Amino acid sequence: EVQLVESGGGLVQPGRSMKLSCAASGFTFSNYGMAWVRQAPTKGLEWVATISYDGSSTYYRDSVKGRFTISRDNAKSTLYLQMNSLRSEDTATYYCTRGTMGDYWGQGVMVTVSS
Amino acid sequence: DIQMTQSPSFLSASVGDRVTINCKASQNINRYLNWYQQKLGEAPKLLIYNANSLQTGIPSRFSGSGSGTDFTLTISSLQPEDVATYFCLQHNSWPNTFGAGTKLELK
Numbered sequence: 353e354v355q356l357v358e359s360g361g362g363l364v365q366p367g368r369s370m371k372l373s374c375a376a377s378g379f380t381f382s383n384y385g386m387a388w389v390r391q392a393p394t395k396g397l398e399w400v401a402t403i404s405y406d407g408s409s410t411y412y413r414d415s416v417k418g419r420f421t422i423s424r425d426n427a428k429s430t431l432y433l434q435m436n437s438l439r440s441e442d443t444a445t446y447y448c449t450r451g452t453m454g455d456y457w458g459q460g461v462m463v464t465v466s467s
Numbered sequence: 468d469i470q471m472t473q474s475p476s477f478l479s480a481s482v483g484d485r486v487t488i489n490c491k492a493s494q495n496i497n498r499y500l501n502w503y504q505q506k507l508g509e510a511p512k513l514l515i516y517n518a519n520s521l522q523t524g525i526p527s528r529f530s531g532s533g534s535g536t537d538f539t540l541t542i543s544s545l546q547p548e549d550v551a552t553y554f555c556l557q558h559n560s561w562p563n564t565f566g567a568g569t570k571l572e573l574k
Binding site: 387396397398399402411413414447452453454455456457458459460 | 513
């Protein structure tokens with residue numbers, strides 16, 4: 353069974369940093385691209401970043417480019433999202449998802465950016 | 468970015484009804500369109516990928532159609548457990564973009 357479990361969320365002040373993790377199991381992690389998608393409270397979904405199966409290619413939406421870094425450790429079957437210079441508009445539930453089209457999703461982790 | 472216009476934003480229907488939800492892309496996305504179901508407090512679940520392919524384990528009352536810019540999700544006979552918000556996603560070109568969602572409730 354494919355499982356994706358996010359961790360690392362919480363309350364953070366504007367301008368500070370936070371790192372999210374996503375532990376994957378039930379499939380060969382190193383065979384799949386992975387992505388982070390977020391959903392602000394009562395809002396729609398927004399694709400944040402994608403990483404290729406081997407980590408050689410990454411893509412970011414414009415609003416997070418230069419502030420967020422997606423990475424992976426295939427030996428640990430874990431996906432990461434390093435978020436720097438956080439803003440109030442980054443407040444959202446962050447989901448880890450498999451592949452470039454999101455066939456499986458984690459339960460999500462809440463990130464609240466507020467002073 | 469490709470804009471995805473989803474309609475309607477809200478839908479009320481009865482058990483057994485045929486329900487259709489539409490997504491229109493601002494440019495050609497071929498068949499790179501997925502449909503997701505999100506129940507309250509849960510993660511989205513993939514229903515349909517690449518416009519008309521049913522994801523494993525999804526009931527056959529769900530179907531998808533379309534190509535190019537116009538796409539439709541159909542629920543052939545609405546069940547109580549189908550109450551949820553439905554989203555479309557284009558994955559033809561970066562960044563992937565979602566429709567705004569359709570909230571489906573029982574009448």
